[in-house]
Amino acid sequence: MALFEYFPNYIWNLSVSIALESGGKIGEIVDMCQPIRDAAASGADAGTPQFMAQWVAMAERLIGLADEDIAAGRAFSASDKMERAALYLFVAERMQGHGAPGREETYAKARDIFDRSTALGKINRERVEIPLAQGTMPALYTRAAGPGPHPVVVYCNGLDSCKELLYWSNLPEALARRGISTLSVDQPGSGEALRLQQLPVDPHSENWASKAVDWLETQPDADPKRIGMTGISLGGHFAPRAVAYEPRFASGACWGANHNWAEVQQKRLNREGENPVPHYWAHVMWAFGADTMEDFLEKAKDMNLNGGHMDGVKVPFLVTHGAKDRQISVDYAQDCYDQLVNSPRRELKLFTEREGGVEHVGADNMSYGCDYIADWFADTLGGHAG
Numbered sequence: 474m475a476l477f478e479y480f481p482n483y484i485w486n487l488s489v490s491i492a493l494e495s496g497g498k499i500g501e502i503v504d505m506c507q508p509i510r511d512a513a514a515s516g517a518d519a520g521t522p523q524f525m526a527q528w529v530a531m532a533e534r535l536i537g538l539a540d541e542d543i544a545a546g547r548a549f550s551a552s553d554k555m556e557r558a559a560l561y562l563f564v565a566e567r568m569q570g571h572g573a574p575g576r577e578e579t580y581a582k583a584r585d586i587f588d589r590s591t592a593l594g595k596i597n598r599e600r601v602e603i604p605l606a607q608g609t610m611p612a613l614y615t616r617a618a619g620p621g622p623h624p625v626v627v628y629c630n631g632l633d634s635c636k637e638l639l640y641w642s643n644l645p646e647a648l649a650r651r652g653i654s655t656l657s658v659d660q661p662g663s664g665e666a667l668r669l670q671q672l673p674v675d676p677h678s679e680n681w682a683s684k685a686v687d688w689l690e691t692q693p694d695a696d697p698k699r700i701g702m703t704g705i706s707l708g709g710h711f712a713p714r715a716v717a718y719e720p721r722f723a724s725g726a727c728w729g730a731n732h733n734w735a736e737v738q739q740k741r742l743n744r745e746g747e748n749p750v751p752h753y754w755a756h757v758m759w760a761f762g763a764d765t766m767e768d769f770l771e772k773a774k775d776m777n778l779n780g781g782h783m784d785g786v787k788v789p790f791l792v793t794h795g796a797k798d799r800q801i802s803v804d805y806a807q808d809c810y811d812q813l814v815n816s817p818r819r820e821l822k823l824f825t826e827r828e829g830g831v832e833h834v835g836a837d838n839m840s841y842g843c844d845y846i847a848d849w850f851a852d853t854l855g856g857h858a859g
Contacts, residue, residue, distance in 0.1 A: 475831075475832075475837055476490055476832050476836055476837045477489060477490055477493060477837075479503075479506055479510070480506070480510065480513040481513055481514050482513055482516065482517045483517075483747045483748075483799065484517040484747070484748060484749070484750060484751055485513045485517060485524070485568075487747075487749065487833075487836055488524075488564050488567065488568055489502060489506065490832075490836040490837065491564060491638065491836065492560060492561065492564050494641075494642070494835070494836065494838075494839045495560050495638060495641035495642070496556060496557060496560060496641055497557060497560055497561065498557065501531055501535075501557065501561075504531065505527045505528050505530075505531050505561070506527070508523075508527055509523045509524055509527055512524070517748070517751045518570070518751045518752050521568045521569055521570065521573070521751050521752070522569075522573070522574075522575075524565065524568050525565040525566070525568060525569055525573075525575060525576075525579065528561045528562070528564060528565035529561075529562065529565055529575075529579060531558075531561055532557075532558040532559075532561040532562045532565075532582075532586070533558075535554045535555070535557055535558040535561075536554070536555065536558050536586060538554050539551040539552075539554040539555045539558065542554065543593070548593040548594070549593070549594055551590075551593050552590045552591075552593040552594030552596070553594070555586050555587075555589055555590035555593065555594075556587075556590045556594070558586050559583050559584075559586040559587040559590060559637065560637075560641060562579055562580075562582055562583035562586065563580075563583045563587075563635060563637055563638060565579055566579040566580045566583060567633055567634075567635075567750065568750065568751055569751075569752075570751065570752035570755050570756070571752070571755050571756060571759040577668075580668055583637070584637075584665075587637050588600065597615050597616060597646075597649060598613040598614065598615050598640055598645070598657075599613065599614045599615075599616075600612070600613060600614075601613075601614050601656075601688075603658065603681075603684050603685055603687075603688045604684065604688070605661070605672075605681055605684050606680070606684075607672065608661075608666065608670040608672050609666075609670070610658050610659060610660055610661070610666055610681055610684065610685065611636065611658070611659045611664065611665040611666065612636060612656050612657060612658040612659065612685070613636050613637070613639070613640050613645070613655075613656075613657040614654065614655075614656055614657075615640070615645035615646070615648070615649055615654060615655045615656075615657070616649065616654045616694060617648070617649050617651075617652045617653055617654045617856075618649065618652075619652070621693070621694035621695065621696065622693065622694055622695055622696035622697075623652060623653060623654045623694060623695065623696060623699075624652070624653045624654070624696055624699035624700070624701065624723075624850070624854035624855055624856055625653065625654040625655065625656060625689055625692075625695045625696070625699070625700050625701070626648055626653055626654070626655050626656070626700075626701040626702065626703055626850055626854070627656050627658060627682060627685045627686070627689075627700065627701070627702045627703070627715075627722075628644060628645065628655050628656065628657045628658065628703050628704065628705075628708075629658050629660050629663075629678070629682070629702075629703075629704040629705075629708045629711050629712060629715075630658070630659065630660060630663035630664060630704070630705070630706075630707070630708060631663075631704070631705050631706025631707035631708050631709075631729075631731075631749075631834070632662075632663070632706060632707040632749060632750075632756075632757070632760060633663075633706075633749050633750045633756065634663065634664075634705065634706065635659060635663060635664035635665070636657045636658060636659045636664050636665075637664075639657035639658075639705065640657055642705065642839055642843060643839065643840070643843050644703075644843050644846060644847060645657060647843050647844065647847035648847050648850060648851075648856070650847075651847055651848070651850070651851040651856040651857055651858060651859075652851070652856040652857050653701075653847075653850055653851065653854060653856040654694070654695065656685055656688075656689065658681075658685060660675075660678070660681050660682075660711065661673060661674060661675045661681055662674030662675070662760045662761065663760070667759070667760060671762075673760065673761050673762030673772075674760050674761045674762075674772075676710070676714075676772075676773070676775035676776050677714070677718075677775065678710070678711035678712070678714045678715040678718075679714065679715050679717075679718035679719045682702060682711070682715035682719055682722075683715075683719045683721075686700055686719060686721045686722070697721070698723065699723050699854045699855055700721060700722055700723055700854075701722060701723060701724040701725060701726070701850050701853070701854050702715050702716050702719075702722045702724075702725045702726075703725065703726040703727060703728060703846060703850075704727055704728065705728040705729060705834050706728070706729050706731065706749070706800075706801075706833065706834050707731050707734060708727065708728065708729070708731075709727040709728065709729040709730045709731035709732070709801070709805075709809075710731040710732070710734050710776055710778060712725055712726065712727045713725065713727055713730075713732075713778060713782075713783060713786065713790070713809060714778060714782060716785075716786050716788065716790060717782050717783055717784070717785030717786045718782075718785055720787075722788060723788055723853070723854060724788055724789045724790070724849070724850060724853035724854050725786065725788065725789070725790045725791070726790065726791035726792075726793065726846050726849055726850065727791070727792055727793065727809070728793055728834050728835070728842050728846060729793070729794055729795070729798070729801060729833060729834040730792050730793075730794050730801070730805045730806035730808070730809045730810075731776075731801055731805065732777075732778045732779070732805035732806070732808045732809045733776075733777045733778065733779060733805060733808070734773065734776040734777070735770075735773050735774055735775070735776045735777045736777065737801060738757075738769075738770060738773055741753070746799060746800055746801070746802070747799045747800050747833075748800070749800060749833070754766065754769075757769055757773075761773060778808075778809065778812070779808070779812070782812075783809065783812035783813050783814070784812070784814060784815055785815070786813050786815060786816045787815050787816065787817070788816065788817070788853075789816060789817060789818040789819070789820075789849075789853040790813050790816045790818075790819050790820075791819075791820045791822065791845075791846065791849045792806050792809045792810045792813075792819070792820070792821045792822070793806075793821075793822045793823075793824065793842055793845060793846065794806035794821075794822075794823055794824070795823075795824050795830055795831045795832050795833060795834070795835060795837075796823045796824060796825045796826070796831045797826075797831040797832060798831075798832060798833045798834075799832065799833060800833040801833060803823065806821060806823065807821065818853070820849070822845055824841055824842065828841045829841055830842050
C-alpha cells in the first residue's frame with residue numbers, strides 16, 4: 474500500500490491522508506484540493522494560506538448544511554456533517570505557521586463545532602480536564618460499555634496532533650468494543666495545552682502521564698490496576714518513557730517508535746527524512762517554548778530514550794512501526810525493542826506492504842495499527858478481542 478499522493482510534496486499529502494483516515498470524504502477533499510494543486514508546487518510552506526482558505530470554505534458549507542438538518546430535527550445527520558467540518562478545520566489549522574492570520578480563529582471554531590457534534594450525535598466522548606502542576610491537560614474520555622470498573626488506556630499526541638485527531642484515529646472506539654476505555658489527552662506541547670495555555674513539551678512524560686493516572690484512580694468506572702499507556706508519532710517517545718517511570722501502568726504500546734527524536738532533529742537539519750508539518754522549525758520552537766534554534770536543541774536533548782531509560786519498563790510493551798516510514802527510521806523501533814530488557818513480554822510489530830500501514834503511523838492505512846494495538850491491550854489489560 475502507498476500514501477495517497479495528490480500533491481507534489483509529502484507534507485501536504487500527509488495532511489490529506491490524515492483527513493481521509495479520520496473520516497473525510499474523498500469528493501469533498503478533491504473539491505478542496507483541486508484549486509490549490511498548483512500552490513503546492515512552490516513548496517510545503519508557501520501555499521498554506523490558500524490551503525486553509527479552501528478547507529475552511531468547505532467546513533463552512535458543511536456547517537450550513539448541518540444547521541439545515543438541525544432546523545428539520547435531524548440531529549444525527551447534522552452531527553455527521555459537523556464531524557467532517559471540525560476535521561477539515563483542525564487539518565487546516567495544523568498546516569499553518571505559528572502566529573499565522575486566522576489560525577487562532579480556525580482552531581476556536583474547530584473546537585466549537587467538535588463539541589456541538591458530540592452533543593448532537595450523542596457521541597461517546599466526554600471532555601474532561603486533568604489537573605497538572607501547572608495548568609490542566611484537556612482530554613476526551615471514551616467509556617467502554619457496561620458495568621465497570623473497566624481497563625483504561627491513556628492515549629497521547631505526537632508533535633502536531635490533537636486529542637480530536639486521536640479520537641478520529643478510531644483507537645478509542647476500537648478499544649471500547651473490546652471493553653476498554655480511553656483517555657485521549659492534549660498533553661503539554663500539543664492541542665489545547667499548547668494553544669490555549671502555552672504549556673510547552675515536557676520530555677519527561679511521566680510528569681503529566683502520572684497526573685492522568687491520578688485522575689483515573691478517582692473515576693469509579695476505571696480499574697486502577699489495569700491502566701495502559703500508548704502514544705502516536707512523537708508519542709513513541711512519551712509513552713515508553715511514561716511506562717518506564719510510572720509503575721502504575723500495567724501495559725504499554727507505541728504507534729511509531731520515536732526512540733531518539735533529539736537525533737532526528739540533527740538529521741532534519743541535514744535535510745534527511747521528511748518533516749510532518751509546514752513551517753517545521755517555527756513549529757518545534759513554539760511547541761518547546763524556545764526562542765532560538767540553540768534553545769530548542771538544548772530543550773530537545775532529553776528526547777532520547779537511550780541510556781537505560783527502557784530498563785524501567787517492567788510490564789508488557791508493544792513497539793509498532795511502519796516498514797517504510799519516511800519521517801522516523803525503522804531502526805529506532807528495533808532500538809526500543811532491544812532495550813526493553815526487563816519487560817516480561819515485549820513485542821516488535823513492523824507493518825509491511827502485505828497488510829499496509831507502512832508509512833509514518835499508518836498514514837497510508839491506520840486500520841492495521843489501530844486493530845493491532847487494540848488487540849494488544851485487550852490481551853494484556855483483560856479486555857476481549859471479539
